[in-house]
Amino acid sequence: MRRAALVVAGAATLAAGTAAHASAAPPADGGTYTPQVVGGTQAAQGEFPWMVRLSMGCGGAMYTDQLVLTAAHCVNGTGNNTSITATYGVVDLQSSSKVTRQSTYVYRNPGYSTSAGGDWALIKLASPISGAATLPLATSTAYDSGTFTVIGWGAATEGGAQQRYLLKAQVPFVDDTTCKSSYPSMKTAVEICAGYPQGGTDTCQGDSGGPMVRRDGAGNWIQVGIVSYGQGCARPNYPGVYAQVSALSSAIATQAAQLGGGTTPPTGTVFSSSGTVTIPDLGTASANVVVSGISGNAPSALSVSVDIRHTYRGDLVVDLVAPNGTAFRLKNSSSSDSADNVIATYTVNASAVAANGTWKLRAQDVYSGDTGYIASAKLTF
Structure with missing residues (x-):
């Protein structure tokens, strides 16, 4: 995991995008400085x-x-x-x-x-x-x-x-x-x-x-x-x-x-799901996001970032389900939407719901023939 293939002594300086050699002088300690994940x-x-x-x-x-x-x-x-x-x-x-x-x-x-x-x-x-x-x-x-x-x-x-x-x-x-x-x-x-x-x-x-x-x-x-x-x-x-x-x-x-460019990082507290969840064909799956330490109710503009990998996203109905069971519809199914994946950020008014507890990103596959998985769900309070 350290630097990319980094042989410092005598290394040529290459253009950005072609190699990850250091462009400065060799380190004072001498030797070959190299970085990957060993033992992982x-x-x-x-x-x-x-x-x-x-x-x-x-x-x-x-x-x-x-x-x-x-x-x-x-x-x-x-x-x-x-x-x-x-x-x-x-x-x-x-x-x-x-x-x-x-x-x-x-x-x-x-x-x-x-x-x-x-x-x-x-x-x-x-x-x-x-x-x-x-x-x-x-x-x-x-x-x-x-x-x-x-x-x-x-x-x-x-x-x-x-x-x-x-x-x-x-x-x-x-x-x-x-x-x-x-x-x-x-x-x-x-x-x-x-x-x-x-x-x-x-x-x-x-x-x-x-x-x-x-x-x-x-x-x-x-x-x-x-x-x-x-x-x-x-x-x-x-x-x-x-x-x-x-x-x-x-x-x-x-x-x-x-x-500039792009959306700045969220300034609120972010809670994320852990691991992937398989969405069965013609089935339903949920990824849990556990929220704690937030006072009172959820915000009126709760940010919900969704990363679902699926070979036909039109098959999917996607909801955010609050700890009390209230469901917020994020996406409806569409038989004409043949593109892959649902990677998007939605905003819902969840101000009537207590913030703390287990929230669920629920994905339902309503057409046969394609499958996928929930890669991640993220809530920003």
């Missing part, structure tokens, strides 16, 4: 709905529905760029359900260098991805400890091939003093480390730019790191080094606002 397991469809694969061999996460947050070392500079393809919505990169967008502009943190850190960049897509799940950023150090989850399509062994299927793994926080004993040039103000002292689990080549995440107080994913560098993959006493999002989030937000 395959992620379930919809488990990390905001994940993005970039065609230059890096990862990223949706910051808005038109902006992807990745690593500065994955791109070569700031400016117009139409050479990068972003793949969203699937764990299998060969899936016919994948959503792709071309880049239109790249912003590379101008303060980034291997000596200063700040390894982040934003990629603006040619058009928004309707209903895209977005990953909130940590804005304080409150979540910069504990156990993190790393995700990516990078190599599963040092020097190995990148993966077709998305992998995930858990790694523990490593304090700055310990990390600096392995990487004397590690920048404690803007970098954070994670890994086991015995090695065995890590990011690797092809994971560069991807997010390191953990759950926040409400149980929702929050991004605490960006895969940046490490010596080898999963080596003992060499944890992965990540750009520390809590130290960089303000600058990222400022630049994202200047880039």
Whole structure:
């Protein structure tokens, strides 16, 4: 999961969209710094709905529905760029359900260098991805400890091939003093480390730019790191080094606002379903979203983000069912709508319903011949 195939010594600087080599000088520690998910397991469809694969061999996460947050070392500079393809919505990169967008502009943190850190960049897509799940950023150090989850399509062994299927793994926080004993040039103000002292689990080549995440107080994913560098993959006493999002989030937000385009990240509390739910042919399925810690009733403009993968979306009737059983119709069936998938954000007036409890995204297949699954449901209060 670390940087994409990153051989620093003698590496040529390539155009953004073609490779993920660092464009700055070799790190002071020397050696080969490489990032993928080593020691991981395959992620379930919809488990990390905001994940993005970039065609230059890096990862990223949706910051808005038109902006992807990745690593500065994955791109070569700031400016117009139409050479990068972003793949969203699937764990299998060969899936016919994948959503792709071309880049239109790249912003590379101008303060980034291997000596200063700040390894982040934003990629603006040619058009928004309707209903895209977005990953909130940590804005304080409150979540910069504990156990993190790393995700990516990078190599599963040092020097190995990148993966077709998305992998995930858990790694523990490593304090700055310990990390600096392995990487004397590690920048404690803007970098954070994670890994086991015995090695065995890590990011690797092809994971560069991807997010390191953990759950926040409400149980929702929050991004605490960006895969940046490490010596080898999963080596003992060499944890992965990540750009520390809590130290960089303000600058990222400022630049994202200047880039414009797309829907800004929600400012309310977000609750999401977990895992995928199969929708049987001529059957009904529900994905649960557990809401807690919200005072009073739900808002009059409750945002409902839906990601349903289906080979004939006209077959589907989709409802949001409140904890008290009240149903809000989101989508009706239509025999003439032969397109794939329901990826959209709806707004319902749920102000008469108590917020806390188990909400259900219910999908009913009313015509035979096609099937699918609920990838994710997200409510923003």
